[in-house]
Amino acid sequence: MAKSFTVKVLEHCYVSPPPSSAPQTSLPLTFFDLPWLFFSPGQPLFFYEYPFPTSYFTSTTLPNLRHSLSLTLQHYYPFAGNLLLPTEPGKPELVYTDGDKVELTFAESGGDFGHLSGNHPREVNQFHQLVPKLPNCVSGEKQLVPLLAVQITVFPNCGICIGLTYHYVSADGRTFNNFIKTWAWYCGLRDSYFPIKYLPFNDRSVIIDTHGLEQIFLKEWWSRKSSQEIVVDLSNMVRATFVMSLVDMERIKQWIIAQCRKKNQSPPIHLSPSVLVCAFIWVCLLKTQVGLNGKCFGEDPTYFGFNAGGITRLNYPVPPTYSGNCIGFARSMAEINELLEDDGIVVAAEVIGNTVKKLDKAILGGAENWISEWEVLIGSELHVLVSWSPKLDLYETDFGWGKPTKIEEISIDRTRAISMTESKDLKGGIEVGLALPKSKMDAFGTFFIEGLKLFCNPFN
Known part of the structure; x- marks a missing residue:
């Protein structure tokens, strides 16, 4: 196994959609969203070869990643918002207000990029330093849960790891795939025209509850809301x-x-x-x-x-x-x-x-x-x-x-x-x-x- 390594956080910042580019929104969860309240967030990592020093990354690539993420969030603005959880039986919803933001962490690692990005067995704990944490947010009597956090870790002269943590109530794999492809397009700008196929349709009223599932799932959620998360021993x-x-x-x-x-x-x-x-x-x-x-x-x-x-x-x-x-x-x-x-x-x-x-x-x-x-x-x-x-x-x-x-x-x-x-x-x-x-x-x-x-x- 490769030697253990540390990840040094160099910067915490926040990224919002451009001012007034996204509408203030309240999106009630559909019956397709509600079951995902029971699940812990998704945590994908994308490893890329990047044979440049940290100084080059911070002066050129990082500003572009930050700006392109902002442009992406003007379309996928629910990701910049929060999950609003009611304090008494009711329906959770996604809310976005102008100025809401995504926490972006920039870090540097001395780890072995080739080892981490391989197929062979690797200790799971080595990866957790590359995954961002969703911040806790409580506003008065309301519980607001951020939906997305991003961490970009540079391995000097070797590679970059883009880590994301996102709450599944905000998106399924198809929607997340469109989101990250949009971010990648804005960052790379390889084509003269934006790929319209990735532009999101954010109106959740198109989902019709023909089977009365919403009330069933809401009742299930409230009855299990205080259940404890399963703890797994990751040491070996x-x-x-x-x-x-x-x-x-x-x-x-x-x-x-x-x-x-x-x-x-x-x-x-x-x-x-x-x-x-x-x-x-x-x-x-x-x-x-x-x-x-x-x-x-x-x-x-x-x-x-x-x-x-x-x-x-x-x-x-x-x-x-x-x-x-x-x-x-x-x-x-x-x-x-x-x-x-x-x-x-x-x-x-x-x-x-x-x-x-x-x-x-x-x-x-x-x-x-x-x-x-x-x-x-x-x-x-x-x-x-x-x-x-x-x-x-x-x-x-x-x-x-x-x-x-x-x-x-x-x-x-x-x-x-x-x-x-x-x-x-x-x-x-x-x-x-x-x-x-x-x-x-x-x-x-x-x-x-x-x-x-x-x-x-x-x-x-």
């Missing part, structure tokens, strides 16, 4: 990234089809690349957690949770640049002993694919149980959650220094989730990030490598 945790290529996914697909033919069974109905990767990772993680002998768990359930885009699945139109949450919650379940069998990946692919198909038909089907079902999932001993999506093309986020060297989602350290992004280097490939105790990460790596070898021959 490492994070690593595993890459799966299109060839890997195709081999898994053909192996699954061959196994079904042997048993005269129909193959799973939905074998997309994401489903194949999720099924494989689920089985590898389960073997890592319980070992190959899972008899002590037997028919106990294990869960796989993920989100699905709602804009194309709703039965009414929502602008593709809608700014806010528009995703459905999904939970797949299988018995542990089923997934530990030789053909466990067939079962995993089938239950995940069936869940996707159900969402395609009715994304809000059973939505009244989203919170209670996810509470069961998160409370279970063996479960997997997915953060991010390969469809977001996050590695296309170019601030003018080229594509990111690496992207990490730090919040998975505490949520037992995995992150999924498109591969930086392999077209059509998928990167899977996860955090585990070191001994289990070693075991997972073995199951991952040996598992891919198995699929080289579909007739095994």
Whole structure:
């Protein structure tokens, strides 16, 4: 492991939209937003190669990053505002007032940039110094929660890390992706015309509550509002990234089809690349957690949770640049002993694919149980959650220094989730990030490598 290092904060400042460029706004949370009140913030890190000294960064790049962030916030002004939490049963809302701001921290690190931006196992605690904290804000009897904080850490003559912490009630992955791409465009100014496809549609009234979910979720939130956050011991945790290529996914697909033919069974109905990767990772993680002998768990359930885009699945139109949450919650379940069998990946692919198909038909089907079902999932001993999506093309986020060297989602350290992004280097490939105790990460790596070898021959 690399030596420990410190991050020296050089400056704290605040960035607002240009004066009078954004309207004073109050945006009540929709039923798509409300479930995210239960979740801790997202914490993505974007690593970029930057072979210049700190002095050059502070004189040229930092002023540009600060100014371009201000220009971006004139469009994405809810990020500069706050989440207003009522003190008695009522509905939270996002509020923005002229002059609201985002805290920006500038720091310098003597850490090993190449080590931190690699795929190999690295201590999770090394990354937490690169993540900004959301400041606490209380105004009178009102509780105001800032929605976004940014930290830019320079590794002299090596690279830059842009770290963000943002509250999920303000944006889903699609909206966040549009936000950071807009910031990158303003910073790089590589095109003569602004990419209109990223301009946000901030009117949340387009979300129609056809199932009466708002009141259900509000009642759930107020009844659980005082619940304690889960504490995770990070002292021996490492994070690593595993890459799966299109060839890997195709081999898994053909192996699954061959196994079904042997048993005269129909193959799973939905074998997309994401489903194949999720099924494989689920089985590898389960073997890592319980070992190959899972008899002590037997028919106990294990869960796989993920989100699905709602804009194309709703039965009414929502602008593709809608700014806010528009995703459905999904939970797949299988018995542990089923997934530990030789053909466990067939079962995993089938239950995940069936869940996707159900969402395609009715994304809000059973939505009244989203919170209670996810509470069961998160409370279970063996479960997997997915953060991010390969469809977001996050590695296309170019601030003018080229594509990111690496992207990490730090919040998975505490949520037992995995992150999924498109591969930086392999077209059509998928990167899977996860955090585990070191001994289990070693075991997972073995199951991952040996598992891919198995699929080289579909007739095994």
